[in-house]
Amino acid sequence: MKTAGVVVTYNRKEELVKNIRAILSQSYVVDRYYIIDNHSSDNTEQLLKEEGILDNQVIKYVYLKENIGGSGGFYTGLKMAYEDGYDFICLMDDDGRPADKNMMEILVKRAEELYSTNKLLLLNSLVCGSDDILSFGLNGGIKTKQIAAEREKDNLIVGTINPFNGTLVSKELVEKIGYPNKDFFIKGDEQDYYYRALKANAFVATVFDSNYYHPVLERKYFKVLGKTKKGSTEAPWKEYYRARNFTYMFKRDGEPIKYVRQNVRQILIAIKYNPKKIQTIKMILKGWKDGVCGRLGPTVKP
Structure with a gap:
């Protein structure tokens, strides 16, 4: 073969x-x-x-x-x-x-x-x-x-x-x-x-x-709603694609609770830990909306 x-x-x-x-x-x-x-x-x-x-x-x-x-x-x-x-x-x-x-x-x-x-x-x-x-x-x-x-x-x-x-x-x-x-x-x-x-x-x-x-993926510990979670917070444009694509996947597969939970968590992490809070939150919300609507492609540039 x-x-x-x-x-x-x-x-x-x-x-x-x-x-x-x-x-x-x-x-x-x-x-x-x-x-x-x-x-x-x-x-x-x-x-x-x-x-x-x-x-x-x-x-x-x-x-x-x-x-x-x-x-x-x-x-x-x-x-x-x-x-x-x-x-x-x-x-x-x-x-x-x-x-x-x-x-x-x-x-x-x-x-x-x-x-x-x-x-x-x-x-x-x-x-x-x-x-x-x-x-x-x-x-x-x-x-x-x-x-x-x-x-x-x-x-x-x-x-x-x-x-x-x-x-x-x-x-x-x-x-x-x-x-x-x-x-x-x-x-x-x-x-x-x-x-x-x-x-x-x-x-x-x-x-x-x-x-x-592969180098070990570096993740930090974040405290969200009183619970310590392991995760990451990235540049606003990357957070957009994370929110959009996973929202799209979970919606397609009939699992809305998963994308709601993920997006809310990333917003809370951004509020507390991301230096570009407002821009990041806007990108997550835009990604959330585009994922629900099925709007894919390179819609946001780095």
């Missing part, structure tokens, strides 16, 4: 080179590696040329005419790989990379084993930061590699993943649910793809012994 990889990048040329070097040094090297450059302005292409990366026949470098966001980048890369006939396609962001030389081989072999029983596959490497800490954590309170080891069965943790960080998609799943929603621009496109895969009865799992490195 033929396997491709896709990495989406924007102005992280040094991290991108680390990613590519790790991919090309795997015990199992993908047949094609699509680098989707989201209109970087840091001379990414020049560095790739200087490093000799673009001379490698495995590499397919695509420089987009404009920044279409992470969702647009993954839409483009997955679409290209699918249309080129690859059976398995592994999706990655530019700030992560395989943690060792066996990550891809273990992931692909497990996909081949599972393929005979369910061709709709969405498999993920275990995404690790430093030491024992998982970069994002998994559902069910799985925050460390030790807890993951206690929960895995046959090296699988079923039903929970960290897309798109070493995430393998089968061509049949693409045929069933399509591509990531390019109109999200940023925020939530990976979760949306995960939800759609679950609804399609795909086999979704984290492969415990396939390890992918």
Whole structure:
């Protein structure tokens, strides 16, 4: 079976080179590696040329005419790989990379084993930061590699993943649910793809012994309505896309209480902790409204 990889990048040329070097040094090297450059302005292409990366026949470098966001980048890369006939396609962001030389081989072999029983596959490497800490954590309170080891069965943790960080998609799943929603621009496109895969009865799992490195997501603790919660507060335009896209998803899936709870929480966090309080609150409310109305696309510029 033929396997491709896709990495989406924007102005992280040094991290991108680390990613590519790790991919090309795997015990199992993908047949094609699509680098989707989201209109970087840091001379990414020049560095790739200087490093000799673009001379490698495995590499397919695509420089987009404009920044279409992470969702647009993954839409483009997955679409290209699918249309080129690859059976398995592994999706990655530019700030992560395989943690060792066996990550891809273990992931692909497990996909081949599972393929005979369910061709709709969405498999993920275990995404690790430093030491024992998982970069994002998994559902069910799985925050460390030790807890993951206690929960895995046959090296699988079923039903929970960290897309798109070493995430393998089968061509049949693409045929069933399509591509990531390019109109999200940023925020939530990976979760949306995960939800759609679950609804399609795909086999979704984290492969415990396939390890992918990503810096640990930094989250702060905020006190909201007397309770301490772990979360984040970002630039107003990013808060807009978070509010809009998750509102859109939860409304579509008939779970309005989830987007109400999330948006109210982010507003309360902004009031107390965000230095740009008024602007942030306005952006969250605009995102909330646009999500309910289904108004997607790059509607707010950075």
